[in-house]
Amino acid sequence: MKERSLAIYLAAFAAALTVPLLLLAAFLTWRFAEAENRQLEAGALQRAETVAAEIDRVLSSRLAVLRALATSPAIDAGDFARFDAQAREFTSLGIDIRLRRVDGQVLVDTATPAGSPLPQWPVIDPIGDAVSLRAPVFSDLFVSRGTGTYAVAIFLPVVRNDVVVFVVSTTFSPDVFVRIMTDFQVAVPYYSSLIDRTGLVIARSSRHAEMIGRPSAAFKSLTGNSGVWRGVNVEGVEVSAFYSRSPVSGWILALGVEVAALNRSLWSSLIWILAVAAGLIGMATLLASLIVRRLALASTAMTDAAAAMERGQLTVVPRTGVAEVNRVGEAFGRASVKLHLQASALARANRDLEQRVEERGLALRASEERYRLLAENVRDMILLRNVEGRIFYASPSAQRLLGYSAEEMLGVRPADVVHPDDWRRVEAVNRAIGEGRELGFSIHRLRHKEGHWVWIQAAYSRIGGVGADEPCIIVVVRDDTERQEQETKLRQTNEALRQFSAIVSHDLQAPLRHINMFSDMLTLKVGDGDPEAAGYAARIMASVERMQRLIRSLIAYTQVAYAQVKREDVDLAAVVREAMALLDADIAEAAATIKVFNLPRIDGDSDLLVRLFQNLIGNALKYRGEEPLVVKIRARPAGRFWEVSIEDNGIGIDPLYADRIFEMFRRLHKDESRYPGLGLGLALCRRIVESHGGEIWLDKDWPKGARFQFTVPRQRDKKDRSAGGDDAPFRTEAADRR
Numbered sequence: 173m174k175e176r177s178l179a180i181y182l183a184a185f186a187a188a189l190t191v192p193l194l195l196l197a198a199f200l201t202w203r204f205a206e207a208e209n210r211q212l213e214a215g216a217l218q219r220a221e222t223v224a225a226e227i228d229r230v231l232s233s234r235l236a237v238l239r240a241l242a243t244s245p246a247i248d249a250g251d252f253a254r255f256d257a258q259a260r261e262f263t264s265l266g267i268d269i270r271l272r273r274v275d276g277q278v279l280v281d282t283a284t285p286a287g288s289p290l291p292q293w294p295v296i297d298p299i300g301d302a303v304s305l306r307a308p309v310f311s312d313l314f315v316s317r318g319t320g321t322y323a324v325a326i327f328l329p330v331v332r333n334d335v336v337v338f339v340v341s342t343t344f345s346p347d348v349f350v351r352i353m354t355d356f357q358v359a360v361p362y363y364s365s366l367i368d369r370t371g372l373v374i375a376r377s378s379r380h381a382e383m384i385g386r387p388s389a390a391f392k393s394l395t396g397n398s399g400v401w402r403g404v405n406v407e408g409v410e411v412s413a414f415y416s417r418s419p420v421s422g423w424i425l426a427l428g429v430e431v432a433a434l435n436r437s438l439w440s441s442l443i444w445i446l447a448v449a450a451g452l453i454g455m456a457t458l459l460a461s462l463i464v465r466r467l468a469l470a471s472t473a474m475t476d477a478a479a480a481m482e483r484g485q486l487t488v489v490p491r492t493g494v495a496e497v498n499r500v501g502e503a504f505g506r507a508s509v510k511l512h513l514q515a516s517a518l519a520r521a522n523r524d525l526e527q528r529v530e531e532r533g534l535a536l537r538a539s540e541e542r543y544r545l546l547a548e549n550v551r552d553m554i555l556l557r558n559v560e561g562r563i564f565y566a567s568p569s570a571q572r573l574l575g576y577s578a579e580e581m582l583g584v585r586p587a588d589v590v591h592p593d594d595w596r597r598v599e600a601v602n603r604a605i606g607e608g609r610e611l612g613f614s615i616h617r618l619r620h621k622e623g624h625w626v627w628i629q630a631a632y633s634r635i636g637g638v639g640a641d642e643p644c645i646i647v648v649v650r651d652d653t654e655r656q657e658q659e660t661k662l663r664q665t666n667e668a669l670r671q672f673s674a675i676v677s678h679d680l681q682a683p684l685r686h687i688n689m690f691s692d693m694l695t696l697k698v699g700d701g702d703p704e705a706a707g708y709a710a711r712i713m714a715s716v717e718r719m720q721r722l723i724r725s726l727i728a729y730t731q732v733a734y735a736q737v738k739r740e741d742v743d744l745a746a747v748v749r750e751a752m753a754l755l756d757a758d759i760a761e762a763a764a765t766i767k768v769f770n771l772p773r774i775d776g777d778s779d780l781l782v783r784l785f786q787n788l789i790g791n792a793l794k795y796r797g798e799e800p801l802v803v804k805i806r807a808r809p810a811g812r813f814w815e816v817s818i819e820d821n822g823i824g825i826d827p828l829y830a831d832r833i834f835e836m837f838r839r840l841h842k843d844e845s846r847y848p849g850l851g852l853g854l855a856l857c858r859r860i861v862e863s864h865g866g867e868i869w870l871d872k873d874w875p876k877g878a879r880f881q882f883t884v885p886r887q888r889d890k891k892d893r894s895a896g897g898d899d900a901p902f903r904t905e906a907a908d909r910r
Contacts, residue, residue, distance in 0.1 A: 219358055220414045220427035226352050228420045235308055237262055238328040238340050247330060256280045270341045274303050302327040303336045310421035312368035313385060322346055322384050324374060346384060349375035361430035363405055367391055369422050394424050552650045556643040559606040561586045564643040573651055575621030591617035591625060605645055610634050615652060627656040737863045742778045744771035748805055751785035762793050762801050769806035772814050774884050776864050784860045787853040788880055792820035814886055819879035827872035834858045
């Protein structure tokens with residue numbers, strides 16, 4: 173390190189004292205300028221909030237007048253002269269009222285003398301919006317047909333018996349808003365603009381007559397309900413503005429202050445900083461020269477003491493005029509004594525540290541041995557590899573699973589052993605893990621060293637804080653061949669059962685048709701001559717017909733039981749509507765009311781789900797009681813599932829039979845003339861629900877009628893687009909069919 177004079181260091185010390193003072197002065201000046209700016213901006217914000225509140229108050233009061241007039245009994249009585257008299261009471265307040273039909277015909281206009289002919293004006297967009305929304309509408313800026321000047325208006329629909337019969341409105345000049353800005357002292361350096369929803373200037377604090385109706389230069393930047401905007405206004409003045417969107421009218425009020433006014437205080441403060449800086453530098457220079465002289469004398473004494481201490485001598489520093497130097501000299505004397513004591517203590521500490529390191533090493537080796545025994549004896553294969561697929565470690569179980577030794581596995585690449593049909597799926601998991609996903613899972617085939625394929629389950633875990641060229645992924649591989657073979661056998665068994673059901677159903681149809689044909693021939697041949705034989709023939713035909721119905725039901729159940737369930741995005745509300753359309757005639761005959769509450773979207777087979785709801789709603793229609801039937805369908809979240817309920821106020825089901833009713837061909841009512849059916853509907857329902865991964869049951873505690881409940885899994889890969897639940901608002905209107 174280069175040596176420098178003590179004077180240089182003291183000069184630096186003086187500078188070190190001066191610079192913080194200068195920075196402090198600059199900071200205080202900046203805070204002063206900032207306070208001035210904040211005061212101006214606070215004034216702008218306060219004026220913006222006050223003016224916006226006053227404008228909303230004026231609009232709300234005008235709307236309150238319209239609401240009061242909209243309830244006038246004179247409208248219901250058609251006494252428009254009386255309504256005109258009521259509306260003209262507000263003329264003294266500067267409020268003009270119009271009443272018109274929805275086709276545009278003006279019935280009352282207090283802006284014209286009483287009794288004057290009233291025109292039929294075209295229906296403008298704000299009127300149409302008020303009629304369609306059945307809510308008050310605040311118009312954007314427009315040119316009044318009556319006066320030819322700019323105006324804004326409020327349109328309020330008059331609703332009777334849930335029908336819009338008239339529209340009552342008030343039109344007023346934007347000068348109202350200019351007066352508000354003037355009353356609240358919005359003047360230079362403050363500027364204010366009231367902007368409608370299309371970006372046109374409704375009112376302005378300065379040059380209002382010139383600027384009204386012009387597009388606002390900043391409108392596209394005024395997003396959201398409120399915020400801050402900085403730029404050049406329509407008058408070419410750079411401003412910093414606050415804006416807010418009115419919750420009443422949707423218009424935007426922007427109020428800002430000139431940027432030049434904000435900067436004036438900053439320039440005046442800069443001059444003050446320069447003056448303070450010059451004074452501080454002079455004082456620091458004088459102080460540094462005095463300190464240099466005093467420290468030079470003390471430096472000589474400290475140098476002599478340090479040389480003595482270097483030689484190992486006890487050090488006694490002479491007294492100087494600097495108290496700190498005297499204390500350092502005393503410390504030198506004490507330090508020479510303590511050095512010997514510290515050397516002994518350091519030697520003991522080194523011996524203790526070496527002993528601890530040795531103990532930690534033994535514990536670490538024992539831990540590594542335990543993990544090695546675990547990896548070498550577990551039946552699953554454990555791999556350590558990087559993102560590129562290079563294997564750094566393979567457990568000995570690789571020999572049992574794939575026929576490769578642990579050393580041979582280090583040279584195996586995934587592309588060499590993964591089945592070509594499974595490679596795309598495996599590559600997708602590898603890519604996701606490489607991009608930062610913590611966990612992954614796949615089921616695929618690997619080639620055994622002897623050439624045959626082995627089904628495996630692979631679970632991936634990412635190791636954090638490890639580079640891509642190092643082992644950063646743990647893969648646990650488990651043999652899945654036996655499970656895959658069992659699933660293949662199960663699919664083959666199901667296919668055989670499906671084919672068997674189809675063949676049996678088809679082969680049974682032919683002899684039944686012959687029996688039916690010969691019974692019909694026997695009836696014709698016997699005629700009225702032998703009533704007993706004719707009765708036998710009729711019983712045979714009835715039995716054949718029942719057998720055919722049983723076979724058709726068996727075919728229908730087989731189609732559902734062995735159907736390939738699709739997985740698509742399904743709206744349960746749309747499914748219920750389709751099921752109700754199929755039951756439209758039965759619903760009308762039963763004069764039933766079907767109420768559908770908010771239902772979610774799920775992943776499932778829409779055709780099977782339509783059949784599920786058709787059977788459950790049809791069951792309620794069939795077993796209805798004497799009072800009008802009401803069926804309610806709703807859903808609520810239940811953990812990983814949606815719990816859907818279909819409840820009615822019919823004759824109900826004895827809880828003793830809650831489990832038996834889902835069996836095939838199980839009927840609780842033997843009288844088919846009153847309750848027709850074969851007892852297959854609920855069995856089909858259970859099969860459809862189970863094919864979607866859920867379960868179905870009868871609510872045994874339902875007090876009146878029957879309540880069936882079933883579960884279906886919630887969507888996992890995307891957010892549910894409907895909250896569902898008993899207390900959720902209707903997502904589709906309740907359907908009342910009479």
